[in-house]
Structures are given as structure tokens and as C-alpha cells.
Amino acid sequence: MNQDKKSGLEIGIYTLADIGPDPLTGNTITAKERVKEIIQAAKLADEAGLDVFGVGEHHRLDYASSSPAVLLAAVAQGTKHIRLTSTTSVLSTLDPVRLFEDFATLDLLSDGRAEILAGRGAFIESFPLFGYSTNDYDELFEEHMDLLLQLTENETVTWSGNFRPSLRNAEIAPRPAQEKLPVWIGVGGTPESAVRAGRFGVGMALAILGGPPKRFKPLVDLYRQAGIDAGHAAEALKVGVTGHAYIAKTTQQAKDEFYPYHSNYWAYLNRQRGMGIKPSRAEFEQMASPDTALFVGSPQQVVEKILQQYELFGHQRFLAQLDIGGQPFKNVAxxxxxxxTEVAPIVRRETSK
Known part of the structure; x- marks a missing residue:
């Protein structure tokens, strides 16, 4: 198993910890139950030999995780091998020193398994919550990323910027167990974000939630070119793909079982954004067709989709979000x-050739 894991694409799962009603039963679980399920999912993923487990950050009552580092610290105690990452940390409104120190602590607790995936966030509720203005959306992210990367490099930091007090020979403690804490940037779909990730020389995680994957190819090319132009080594420029997934024995069964939850997820997500739109079954069938990025189907169908994207991007990591839309835990498990057991071994074998 371990020998197998070292070659080919890294494969893992992530959760944003959304709390929605189960559309089939009308039941909504509590935040306490949701958090316990997330820890259980991480243990299952670790025991099954998956490579990465991620937890998101939202500051809303319909999500159970506002502090990925704390949740991942609990996960670290019940797992042995799986890498632990945020998916994503909202870096624009987090203090980079606090973020780094939390994940360096997680790294010590987990024997060197921690990573930070930083993003600008899909929602903006953290801006008023922590006293930031959305007018500074881009500048905040840029400045906080610059500081975060300096913290990963140096035990003592001297730094100044516009949005937080400057640092003068500040001791940044603790230092992680790994020589350097890995940092990635989450990218939704803008060329500017891809170029920024390349310029900083960190990994780029692409959120691909639907449509044809080939429309993301220009972003991967821009990222790699920007990284090389900025003087970073090509092998340091890692690409990850993240997306919604549901796997069942047959593709028809997967679609039939997943549609109510997928539709429910988009219904409450769009409602949070002030739109009442819910995908119809016909729209879902289109979204789940073989040449799109929605990873729904039999193990064979999902393998084909991952490998199709690997042909396009030559990426290093794939993370599936399996628990959206109020699904019962048995579905996720x-x-x-x-x-x-059925997707990862084939994908690893094919991508390590």
C-alpha cells in the first residue's frame, strides 16, 4: 500500500462541513454531529489509504467549520498517515502569523502532515466579522500571502505592510516538524489568481465543479508560465484539482442516488447568495455527462474522468468532496x-507510468 501511494497522483477527500437538511428525510443534523462525522470520515480515509484530508473555513451557521486547524488537530489524533490541509483558509481575513502558528502546531501534533491551502473565500462574511473591508479584497490577499510565505521560510521575521502592524525581528513559534510547511493557493477560475499562484511559487488547487475541464487548461498553462517567469523550479509548481464526487456500483445508480443531494446543495447555496435556483434533473444529467468535471458515476467512469483531466493538466493531486447536500454518513462512508479501493489503485497505477 505505502509503496503504491508514493507514485502517481495523490488522491484524497475534503469537506466544507455544510449543514443542510437531508432532502429525503427532512432531517438536519447538529453542528456537533457534523463535526463528529468529519472526524470519522478522516479516520476511514486514513485507514483506506487515501493521501489527503481537507477541511474548509466558513463563518456561517449553516457550516460547522470556522476553524480548520482545530478540527484537523482532532483528526490528527485519530489518524496516522493521511496529510491534513485546509480547503481553504480565508487568508484575506486571517492574521498570517496566527494562521502559520496554528498550522505549525498541527504539524507537530501530526508528525509533519500539515499543509495550508489559502484562498480568498467564496463568501464575504469574514470581512465584517474581523474588521476588514471588501474594498481591499485583492490587496489583503496579496499582502497576507507575502507575509505567510516569509513565515514559512524564517524563524525570525522583519516585515511591514498596509493592513497589519509591522514586525521587527519577531520570533515565529513553534517551527513545524517539516522543514517547510507546504502552502497552496485555491483558484476558482480567474487568470489573475492563477498567475498570482505561479508568481508566489506555491501549489495551485483548482476548484472545478462542473462544465468541460478543458476550459481550465489555459489557467494551468498561465500558472506554470508565471511560476517559471518568476524563477521558480518547474517541479515546485504543483497543480491540484478539487471537485464534487459521488461513486456507486453503476453510473445510473450514482446519478439516481446523488441527484437529490446535488440539487439540494445548489438550492441552499444559491439561496445563500440570494438566488432561488435549483438544477433540474435534465440539467443534472448534462452536468454529469462523461466529458464534464462532475465526478459522478461508477468507479470506472470516475477513473476515466480523473485520467481525462490528468491528460489535460498533468496534475499532482485530486481531492473529492463527497459529503454535500445533507447526505447521510453511510453514503459518505x-x-x-x-x-x-476501486478508483485510487487504477489512477495511481496509470499516472505513475
């Missing part, structure tokens, strides 16, 4: 098992 089944998805983890199928991903680890």
Missing part, C-alpha cells in the same frame, strides 16, 4: 471506500 461508501464513497470513501469506493474511492480508496
Amino acid at each position: 461508501k464513497g470513501i471506500e469506493l474511492l480508496a
